Amino acid sequence: NEVTMEKIVALCKGRGFVYPGSEIYGGLANTWDYGPLGVEFKNNIKKAWWKKFVQESKYNVGLDAAILMNPKTWEASGHIGGFSDPLIDCKNCNSRFRADKLIEDYMAEKGEEIIVDGWPNEKLEAFIADNGIKCPDCGKTDFTSIRQFNLMFKTFQGVTEDTKSQIYLRPETAQGIFVNFKNVARTSRKKIPFGIAQIGKSFRNEITPGNFIFRIREFEQMELEFFCKPGTDLEWFDYWKNYCRNFLDSLGMNMEKLRSRDHSQEELSHYSNATTDLEYLFPFGWGELWGIADRTDFDLRQHSKFSGEEMTFTEGEGKDKETYIPYCIEPSLGADRVALAFLIDAYDEETVTDAKGKEDTRVIMHFHPALAPFKAAVLPLAKKLADQAEPVYDELSKYFNVDYDVTGSIGKRYRREDEIGTPYCICVDFQTEEDGCVTIRDRDTMEQTRLPIDQVRSYIEERLEF
Numbered sequence: 001n002e003v004t005m006e007k008i009v010a011l012c013k014g015r016g017f018v019y020p021g022s023e024i025y026g027g028l029a030n031t032w033d034y035g036p037l038g039v040e041f042k043n044n045i046k047k048a049w050w051k052k053f054v055q056e057s058k059y060n061v062g063l064d065a066a067i068l069m070n071p072k073t074w075e076a077s078g079h080i081g082g083f084s085d086p087l088i089d090c091k092n093c094n095s096r097f098r099a100d101k102l103i104e105d106y107m108a109e110k111g112e113e114i115i116v117d118g119w120p121n122e123k124l125e126a127f128i129a130d131n132g133i134k135c136p137d138c139g140k141t142d143f144t145s146i147r148q149f150n151l152m153f154k155t156f157q158g159v160t161e162d163t164k165s166q167i168y169l170r171p172e173t174a175q176g177i178f179v180n181f182k183n184v185a186r187t188s189r190k191k192i193p194f195g196i197a198q199i200g201k202s203f204r205n206e207i208t209p210g211n212f213i214f215r216i217r218e219f220e221q222m223e224l225e226f227f228c229k230p231g232t233d234l235e236w237f238d239y240w241k242n243y244c245r246n247f248l249d250s251l252g253m254n255m256e257k258l259r260s261r262d263h264s265q266e267e268l269s270h271y272s273n274a275t276t277d278l279e280y281l282f283p284f285g286w287g288e289l290w291g292i293a294d295r296t297d298f299d300l301r302q303h304s305k306f307s308g309e310e311m312t313f314t315e316g317e318g319k320d321k322e323t324y325i326p327y328c329i330e331p332s333l334g335a336d337r338v339a340l341a342f343l344i345d346a347y348d349e350e351t352v353t354d355a356k357g358k359e360d361t362r363v364i365m366h367f368h369p370a371l372a373p374f375k376a377a378v379l380p381l382a383k384k385l386a387d388q389a390e391p392v393y394d395e396l397s398k399y400f401n402v403d404y405d406v407t408g409s410i411g412k413r414y415r416r417e418d419e420i421g422t423p424y425c426i427c428v429d430f431q432t433e434e435d436g437c438v439t440i441r442d443r444d445t446m447e448q449t450r451l452p453i454d455q456v457r458s459y460i461e462e463r464l465e466f
């Protein structure tokens with residue numbers, strides 16, 4: 001009963017979580033569209049993140065910056081010069097690969113783990129040659145040398161398509177935050193330490209996208225840039241690392257499938273004091289979920305240099321007055337990637353025996369109720385009970401997302417709701433008119449409780465908390 005990517009992709013497609021993009025035209029490689037349940041699910045994840053990182057944090061405020069930015073931004077951030085992956089081609093079949101991933105996958109197949117981030121190209125090339133790594137597509141060992149491939153999508157603004165009008169789709173949301181540092185500091189009247197949080201689309205022309213929504217070219221990020229006084233950065237780094245872990249824990253993620261991996265000196269970016277990746281054990285191996293980095297004052301200093309604007313913060317009065325460029329802690333999480341982790345984490349199959357003794361498989365998505373697309377489903381036992389069931393739906397749907405289903409046997413309807421992770425089924429039966437009660441069935445335990453209709457809302461709302 002192992003969870004596989006095939007099972008997750010099939011369930012997502014079959015039940016309306018995620019469809020292949022542009023499907024009627026034969027698709028567009030590695031694009032995915034979120035269906036009716038997927039959009040609810042991903043929105044719930046983004047809402048949960050916003051709740052924890054903005055609403056419940058006295059330090060942080062939100063922002064929604066533009067995707068298109070002045071191209072100078074990307075010079076300052078280093079993306080034009082350095083945001084590239086090592087590209088290698090197979091000379092035999094012309095397939096293209098990321099040299100670092102080629103090595104990591106080769107070692108993973110041997111059951112060994114290797115981190116090659118930060119290796120120079122010569123070292124990657126030598127490793128591929130020395131180990132006789134084969135092209136995964138044709139099996140030959142004849143590769144070109146490595147060249148750097150910039151991951152930024154280019155486009156043009158305005159009617160002329162020349163280099164002066166060339167702009168980029170942002171490859172991360174973070175820079176929209178840095179360029180607004182002074183605006184936010186001034187208008188929010190926040191004092192250091194404070195953070196700016198943002199959720200939005202990012203674009204990377206990945207060489208080898210794949211593993212469903214794990215690595216895609218258009219994705220959503222949930223990023224926090226937390227500004228603090230130099231010297232306090234490592235303390236805050238620890239604070240946010242714990243905060244991020246607790247966030248996943250509070251939403252029911254299996255903590256045994258989560259690990260923190262600290263970057264070694266070789267892997268660390270030149271400007272970073274410390275970086276830790278929170279990694280999840282996907283069916284295809286450990287993968288980065290959340291990158292948490294102490295970025296020092298690198299970004300604000302760069303923007304100050306390229307724009308001529310001072311990016312300092314002044315605190316204290318009189319002789320205690322101090323002006324400095326804040327240091328920055330950045331926890332960066334992919335919404336699609338963490339959605340995939342939650343989908344995998346929730347998946348379960350159970351063998352159940354029905355009243356006639358027949359064995360059957362029950363597929364259940366054990367989502368935390370806060371993440372489940374539907375919080376409840378109103379199920380009249382028979383079609384003629386609609387008059388009693390509809391008002392229950394009308395009332396509850398004012399407060400949260402509720403499904404309504406009248407077709408098929410009640411057993412089949414329960415199974416359908418289990419498979420999409422609806423935590424509570426509300427069955428309206430022939431007694432309801434008399435006693436004003438409904439039966440609430442718990443998705444995970446299948447236990448049933450009889451409850452007066454006017455208590456159903458609070459019963460469910462209490463269970464949505466995290």
Ligand code: ATP
Binds near residue numbers: 214215217288291335
């Ligand atoms: P990788 O090594 O997997 O390419 P990265 O180190 O380049 O990732 P970051 O730049 O740290 O990733 O991005 C922060 C987060 O954004 C990642 O932890 C991940 O959750 C998400 N992310 C990055 N690239 C993608 C992508 N192509 N598709 C989906 N999510 C992504």
